[in-house]
Amino acid sequence: MKYIALLVALTLPLDVAWGQAPESASLWRVAATVLAVPPALDLGPVAVAWNPAGTPSRDPLSVGLQVIHTSAELGLSGIVAGVSRSVSGNSAVGLVVGRLDVRDLVRTTTTPTEVGGSIPVYTQYAGVAGRTRYGPVYLGALLRLHDERFDVATENGLTFDLGTRVQMSRRLVVAAATHFLPIDLSRQNTTDYYVGVEYELVSAASIGVTRATVIGRYGATYRSAEALEHGVSLGISLASMVRLDAAVTREVGYEKSELRTGLAVSLRAGRYSMEVARSSGLNDLGATYRIGIDAVILR
Numbered sequence: 001m002k003y004i005a006l007l008v009a010l011t012l013p014l015d016v017a018w019g020q021a022p023e024s025a026s027l028w029r030v031a032a033t034v035l036a037v038p039p040a041l042d043l044g045p046v047a048v049a050w051n052p053a054g055t056p057s058r059d060p061l062s063v064g065l066q067v068i069h070t071s072a073e074l075g076l077s078g079i080v081a082g083v084s085r086s087v088s089g090n091s092a093v094g095l096v097v098g099r100l101d102v103r104d105l106v107r108t109t110t111t112p113t114e115v116g117g118s119i120p121v122y123t124q125y126a127g128v129a130g131r132t133r134y135g136p137v138y139l140g141a142l143l144r145l146h147d148e149r150f151d152v153a154t155e156n157g158l159t160f161d162l163g164t165r166v167q168m169s170r171r172l173v174v175a176a177a178t179h180f181l182p183i184d185l186s187r188q189n190t191t192d193y194y195v196g197v198e199y200e201l202v203s204a205a206s207i208g209v210t211r212a213t214v215i216g217r218y219g220a221t222y223r224s225a226e227a228l229e230h231g232v233s234l235g236i237s238l239a240s241m242v243r244l245d246a247a248v249t250r251e252v253g254y255e256k257s258e259l260r261t262g263l264a265v266s267l268r269a270g271r272y273s274m275e276v277a278r279s280s281g282l283n284d285l286g287a288t289y290r291i292g293i294d295a296v297i298l299r
Contacts, residue, residue, distance in 0.1 A: 020182040022148040022155040024123040025190045027100050028180075029223075030076055031068050034279040034290040036245035036264035037233050038196035038219020040163070040175035044273070044294045046082040048129045049096045051177035051194065052140030052163035060086050060298040068100070071286025075103040091132040096142070099124035123148045136167040144180070158183060171200035193222040213237040219249075227252035233262075241268050245277075264290075271296040 032039055032050070039050035045064035048054045063083045070076040078100035086092045102121035124147050131140035139162075146157040163177030179192040202214035215235040222228050231249030238244075243266040251260050264277035277290040 020186065020188045021125075021144075021146045021157045021159050021180040021190045022123065023190065024121075024148040024150070024155075025125075025146055025157070025180050027076065027102075027123050028098070029192070030070060030074060030288060031078065031080070031098075031100065031290075032192075032221075033249075033251075033260060034068065034262060034277050034288040036247045036262045036277055036279075037217055037235070038175075038194065038231060039179070039192075039221070040165075040177045040194040040196035040219060041173070041198050041217060044082075044292070045084045045094070046080050046096065046292065046294075048082055048084070048094050048131075048140065048142060049080050049098060049127075050179065051165065051175060052129050052131060052142035052161050053138040053165040053175065053177065054084065054092070054094065054129070054131050054140055054163075057084070057092075058086060058089070059084075059296045062294065062296045064292065064294040066290055066292035068288065068290050070288045072104075073286035074288070076288075077101055077103060090134075091130070094129040094131075095127070096129060096144075097124070097126045119151045121150050131163075138165040138167075140164070146180075171203070173198040189223075191223070195220050211239055217247075227257075242266070243268075271299070 035042055035050070037043070042050045043055050045062045046066050061084070064081065066080045068076070068078045068080070078098065080096070080098040082094060082096040084092055084094040100123050125144045127142050127144035129140060129142040131138060142161045144159045144161065146159065148155050159180045160183050161178045161181050163175070165173065165175040168174055175196045177194045179194060180190050182188050182191065196217060196219040198215060198217045200213060201216050202212070213236070215237070217233045217235065219231045220228060229249060229251050231247055233245055233247035235243060235245040245264040247262040249260045249262070250257055260280050262277065262279040264275055266273060266275040273294040275292045279288045
């Protein structure tokens with residue numbers, strides 16, 4: 001609680017829209033398109049950015065960094081970084097930061113010639129999280145401070161998210177989370193609600209000399225004042241060292257629906273895990289890419 005109190009205290013001198021995230025926070029939906037698993041089921045130290053319940057882990061200290069980049073049509077680039085620290089056998093605290101920049105915006109007059117340099121446009125956040133476990137149930141909460149800028153205009157905001165992950169059985173996991181939930185629980189266009197179901201279809205099957213696990217997933221995202229989106233993904237883990245994930249999502253936007261595909265490849269070696277992912281992009285406006293690395297600092 002002292003971390004949450006400190007973050008609140010730091011926001012007091014700012015012009016903060018206490019009830020919601022700034023409108024530009026909706027840009028994080030572009031970053032979510034490159035997840036090859038439903039956001040509620042994301043893995044690693046950065047997973048708290050999507051589900052405060054995070055990933056079950058007993059590692060004393062772990063960190064993660066992800067770099068996001070889109071095609072020139074969208075012109076977005078950014079990072080998400082997180083650190084998780086166990087404070088007991090069943091509980092952990094964490095920090096997460098994220099920033100997205102819109103590239104290549106310049107000032108012009110009556111011609112396309114650049115005048116006066118580029119226009120700064122970004123959205124960013126920093127948050128503190130806590131999670132705990134009660135038997136098979138993981139619960140988490142995340143307080144996030146938002147900041148945005150469009151040229152000379154700036155805006156701030158504060159959101160509070162909740163998440164859960166339930167190990168229903170050895171093979172079945174159910175998860176749910178809010179994303180950018182207003183503190184006053186008002187209805188905002190920037191808020192998303194995630195649910196996900198994961199089931200181990202095949203356990204330790206033999207592929208040559210390698211043991212493999214096959215996992216099927218279903219996820220849904222509800223956006224305030226918008227439609228419900230559905231997605232399915234399939235993951236194959238080889239000897240717990242290589243993981244392949246492929247996803248198909250029915251996304252809704254601009255009064256139409258389209259299928260979006262995604263693919264991710266993860267490699268694990270000792271304390272380190274690296275992932276490369278690609279999505280066909282939001283509403284087919286070019287591809288979105290993600291490169292991430294996780295590291296266990298203490299074991």
